[in-house]
Amino acid sequence: MKIFLIYGGRSAERDISVLSAFSIQNELYYERHVMVPIFIDQAGTWFKGEERTAPFASSEEMVLSKEGRGQVVSPAVLQEEDAVAIPCLHGPYGEDGTIQGLLEVLGIPYVGCGVLASACGMDKIVTKYLFQQVGLPQLPFVPITKWEWDNYPTSVYGKCEGSLVYPMFVKPANLGSSVGISKANDRDELTAAINLAFQFDSRIVIELGIEAREVECAVLGHEDIHTSVVGELGKEKGFYDYDEKYINNDVKLIIPAPISEEISQKIRQYAKEAFEVIDGSGLARCDFFLTANDEIYINEVNTFPGFTKFSMYPKLWEVTGLQYHDLIENLIELAIKRFKQKNALHQTRSDVSEGE
Structure with a gap:
């Protein structure tokens, strides 16, 4: 092939x-x-x-x-x-x-998710609204457009400081790998963070920042959905940017995460629900926050997460029992299966015989 x-x-x-x-x-x-x-x-x-x-x-x-x-x-x-x-x-x-x-x-x-799941998973604002609809727990957030920031900055400050408290995280709506993301501890830092995020997207999301562990779960499947063990980003400081994640490789992956079986099963179930609500297929990595009180908040879904030799997604499956080369082969097989299923559907009314 x-x-x-x-x-x-x-x-x-x-x-x-x-x-x-x-x-x-x-x-x-x-x-x-x-x-x-x-x-x-x-x-x-x-x-x-x-x-x-x-x-x-x-x-x-x-x-x-x-x-x-x-x-x-x-x-x-x-x-x-x-x-x-x-x-x-x-x-x-x-x-x-x-x-x-x-x-x-x-x-x-x-290989990977289709058009709808990919578009929804990429857009942090859309995914948050979808998560709300199915009751997945997540942190408070404020969506902002570039037009709104340029014309009504006072209103933006009011929205953020009226419904969130510092620290806040500011993120472009359609980007990943920590590109354009900043942590803001006061209004001056919020201003700088918003200006940075708008260099990468015309829509951004501002989230409540909390003290929490970052844990992740890998999802694999089409109709039969499987989840991996839960992994944790071992951090010596609160926030890692693009260079620290990918250039310096400063982030330590702890797999499996040192959490209870009950919490692990909850996270895996939430990951499956998130994958289903965006109509996922093939693969995704679901990211969560876990507080000291074992409160779980979904952060985002990555429909084509990093696949480098030190990336979380393939390593989660490796510990779960699926080696990297078999993971790739599995994804290829899932792609073919979905393609055949879609091609078997009636594309026009003329495809359907009378009486069907």
Whole structure:
């Protein structure tokens, strides 16, 4: 089977995408598959590399361009029989339903969540409203638009300080990997945090900050949904930014998390419910806060979480009993299953015979 590994992209998380893709291509079963690298640069140009029956030796080799290895192609290059796409893209223009919509139009099976789940999971504000509808516990939050901030900053301060207390966390609505996220302990820091977040998105969310552990649960499946053991981010300080998570690798993963079986089962159940409410399929990582009093608050759902060699998602499954290479194979099989099920549905009224 031909595996189109799509990575890079236009978002601020493109570097993590390359590292994730490098780890994935290292773990493919090359006796079963041929891997075709598809690199998308910052301008949105698609570059296709040569078919490979062995992985690249370094992530740097995977950055394709006109000057080096790589041929400029259109997305239509993916339309081949017996092929599956792995859209290993984080953030906007990849994890947000856009690439998924393109793959749906092209009629290509692909790994991960569909258009709806990807779009909802990427948008922190939308997911919070969905979580409210099904009663998942979460922290108070205030959504803000760039227009509102530019025209009515006093109203924004009133909303935040009227319903939340410091510290607050300010986040772009459609971004991950801690890009553009800041902690604000007073109004001056809130102002700076809001201005930073609006550099990455036109909508942001401001959340109540609490003292809590950060725990995460991996989800895998299509109709039959499975959850992993719960892991914890071991932190020496309250907040880790992008560099500390991915460049310096300062975050320690504690798997399984030192929590009771009762709390673990609650978190796993909440993760399954969150996956279901966004219509998830394939994979997701659900992130939670856990207080000293064992209060659980869901934070967000990542529909294509980091897949680097030190990322939480594959390590959670490894401890649960599913090795990295088998995890990738499982995801490919789930992609094919979903694709076949969708193709079996009636697409037009003429497909349905009289009496049905």
